[in-house]
Ligand code: SF4
């Protein structure tokens with residue numbers, strides 16, 4: 165019988181500094197058969213181990229269309245992620261998964277899309293953005309709204325630049341606190357709504373789907389404002405985070421209300437979760 | 445079919461069964477506690493006499509509740525998920541325990557003498573761990589196992605048992621999902637064999653199980669059931685509580701009553717976790733690594749880099765349960781944890797599984813140092829409901 169708790173070695177092909185505390189690792193399973201069998205969907209996550217230190221859930225930030233490798237964006241926040249961020253090219257991580265459900269893709273073809281991300285919340289959306297932009301002709305206008313604490317906290321800067329050059333795609337960025345050399349906007353990510361044509365009283369946004377990922381407070385705030393701007397809750401997708409110990413619906417840790425984020429999520433339609441009384 | 449098993453044959457039966465099975469039965473230790481013990485460990489010290497004298501079986505004359513619930517047989521308090529040792533170039537060899545740490549060895553387990561409430565709980569934990577993403581470890585330990593129920597004519601904990609309200613006891617009914625139940629009668633037990641698996645089990649054991657008259661036994665069982673139900677004096681409005689919990693926790697009458705109850709529980713609870721460890725349907729666990737190269741404290745020997753990944757029972761009342769690496773904790777407020785504890789069992793599981801996962805065993809009340817428990821909770825939410 166398959167044992168879902170056993171992780172497999174994956175070698176770090178490259179490690180790129182994203183910000184002062186965040187790195188993007190490109191990985192490949194060392195065993196060819198594992199690499200071959202590894203298929204994931206946009207929005208899914210992995211359980212990533214540094215054996216001896218522990219394991220944490222990390223969303224895959226690369227596109228599922230890329231078969232040669234997968235990427236993880238990891239921010240050093242605790243002892244485990246701190247240790248992982250000290251790893252270098254050639255080092256090994258232990259990985260199991262993928263877990264969880266996925267963002268709709270085919271289902272939103274033909275629609276306008278808005279991606280709203282805070283901090284490293286851009287990572288779980290990045291694979292989907294890459295997929296969409298690769299097939300841009302199948303979609304309407306794409307807006308990417310990205311906010312971070314400071315300019316130094318913005319991830320994937322080169323890519324944001326590239327994305328903004330794709331036809332019919334706009335990228336808007338903002339920071340909570342500016343620093344020297346920042347000429348861009350200062351303020352909350354929701355303050356970018358207007359620039360992207362999302363306004364109160366502008367009527368129903370029935371042809372637009374929004375994807376939302378960021379810190380817990382931002383999610384509620386940003387989703388409520390989308391609703392106020394004419395989005396139906398069913399057209400807003402959020403991806404939630406939770407302390408997770410198994411990824412397969414057994415340990416109980418990721419529970420909110422009647423759902424397990426690891427198996428029923430991490431992607432939820434706002435319709436499903438807006439009534440939850442508990443914090444995200 | 446129905447059979448009869450004489451009490452004096454019990455020890456012999458268990459010893460006989462232990463050739464094929466790893467027999468686990470309720471035994472009383474010298475302090476009076478009743479725990480599920482492996483027959484091999486009991487029999488070593490005295491064979492049949494020792495077994496007969498320490499066995500705690502019989503729903504009328506020796507009705508006793510297991511101190512800790514039987515879930516621990518399939519889901520031990522602590523178990524090794526795998527061991528790892530460095531094999532060079534940053535890779536580790538990973539070794540699964542493959543049941544080597546299971547005291548039952550390779551034999552399937554026979555749980556002999558489980559109370560109906562605990563049996564219902566095993567059905568629930570079995571379903572939870574085995575369906576949708578089968579849990580390898582639970583499945584390995586539970587593989588081929590069988591349960592023989594020892595039904596209650598007298599409740600073992602009259603102040604805490606509320607199985608008749610929870611719908612899990614005190615006796616099993618034909619049509620329920622079970623193989624064999626024992627019902628104490630005279631100097632032995634009526635053996636109610638309810639499934640073909642149960643029939644296969646008793647066939648070949650004619651020495652122990654004597655065929656009993658079908659009609660007469662059925663009639664007598666009905667009589668005992670009525671008596672047993674009457675003996676469970678504690679009655680709570682379980683259905684009423686489930687109805688109340690269905691409503692939105694923040695609105696209406698529920699919205700007025702529940703917050704005050706949760707607040708009181710949150711204030712009084714000392715977060716020892718006893719209620720969760722003792723609950724036969726609580727299944728939460730934590731996972732951590734123990735190694736000789738980065739654990740603060742380790743019992744492992746120094747040498748090449750090696751360690752193990754362990755899982756241990758965890759519980760939703762602990763403050764660190766939902767704390768994320770960033771420090772963010774959606775259930776920082778004890779109120780939220782109290783709410784979770786009761787809503788999981790009474791509000792969400794009925795939706796997901798079709799019934800509440802509280803089986804009415806009463807352990808959370810008997811084990812709580814400050815007298816909080818599911819029973820008290822149900823009484824409080826249903827105050828004012830008609831009987
Ligand atoms: S909640 Fe309490 S009474 Fe209900 S099954 Fe668990 S321990 Fe027993």
Ligand code: SF4
Pocket residue numbers: 712713714715716717718719720761808811812813814815816817
């Ligand atoms: S047993 Fe009582 S005090 Fe201990 S955690 Fe449970 S409710 Fe709190």
Ligand code: FES
Pocket residue numbers: 407408409410411412413414415416417418419424425426427
């Ligand atoms: S992470 Fe264990 S249940 Fe979801």
